[in-house]
Amino acid sequence: MRTRTCISAILALPLLLSGCLFGGSDRDERPARVTPRASGPVSLPSRPSAETRQCYADLGRDRIEYRTLPDRDYGGGCLVIGAVQLLDIGVPVANLKSMRCPLARAFTGWVRGGVAPAALQMLGSELVRVESMGTYSCRGIVGGGAGSAGRISQHGLANAVDVAVFVLRDGRRVSIEDGWNGSPQERAFLRTIRASACKRFTTVLSPDYNSAHYNHLHLDLGGKAFCR
Template identity: 60%
Template sequence: MHLVSRRFFALLLPFLLTACIFGGGREERRPAPRPRGSGPVTLTGQTPPGTQQCFADLSRAGVRFSPLPDRDYGGGCLVLGAVQLLDFGTPTAGLKAIRCPTARAFVGWVQYGVGPAARQILGSDVVRIESYGSYVCRGIVGQGSAGSAKLSQHGLANAIDIGGFVLADGRRISIEQGWRSGDPAVQQFLQVVHRSACRRFKTVLGPDYNAAHYNHLHFDMGGRGDFCR
């Protein structure tokens, strides 16, 4: 019996080691960190199935996008499985590289959260969204100096910051001015789109979180659990 057990373990050991080496089935291939400012370096390899499925989901939703090459920018900043959104029905300023799952969540938020909320609460369509960007290689704002702060999800192209909305009737609804606006409809709209984002992203931060977010909503797909503030 013991001999059979030893033989079984010997046969199983290579598969256990393989699982450890490749992260227990994780798709993402992360190279060893390189010094910041030493990139970019284009990474080669097959597109993981999860990323391929995300591309298919965007195409099925009628989204025009361009897949971007995987790149290592140094300092832990990586752009893996990212896209450039070209057209999904609502022009959005300032967007750069976005990891596909984050882009998919963002498109869903705009189409099924922002659009209906604007029509129902404000009586007008959103014709433009103002973004403060997606990818940038930096640490988390407010956590030490730029070189010592923990890497932001923006450094992984995994986050989007939204500053405001332009309506078809000419109104501009900004997070900075509207979050505590004297107009109850504007306040309601921003609260509704904030809650809608919490159902799609893993992390949602707004002006009620801290001073660094006084003028924008931050969305990302990082972290191990949902956090909505």
């Protein structure tokens, strides 16, 4: 019995270590249950941190149009604090709602400094639109294991964005779903912008990570650095 217990512990060690190393972001496949407040969000006193105030200044300097959003507690651990809604970053982006300001700053820098130049240089056409699958969503980490039970997704903190499609001036729509294993040009472009994202975001998840990300790039500023 003692030998069997030791063997079980050894076999379980990689799983335990993976839970420690990769906790904090959306890295599995089934959402943990989170229950937001049934009565709706509660407004919080708005006291922007020094980091948030600097972020506002950075967006203004870069001529990004945005509006600040009130701090709110949605219950179940879901919070929107120091968030903005991007209105105009120079390239239209669909489905953007609440984003913590540092996430908005990183996303803007990635689209303008990473995606747009890569589209022109590698695909020969100007980037005219980005289609996201959203930002804030009050839910748990996408994962059904005991280690993720009850833990809030970075989406539940307005600290993540999922990106699905890049539209070019010549009419092409380069999607993660179809282009990840598409033409050589599309494959190279999408992997280049993933590499660019890994320099700006803490966590970047693509179809190479798991089947839950077959149709989008997940980008967030939470947890530990992870790019795949």
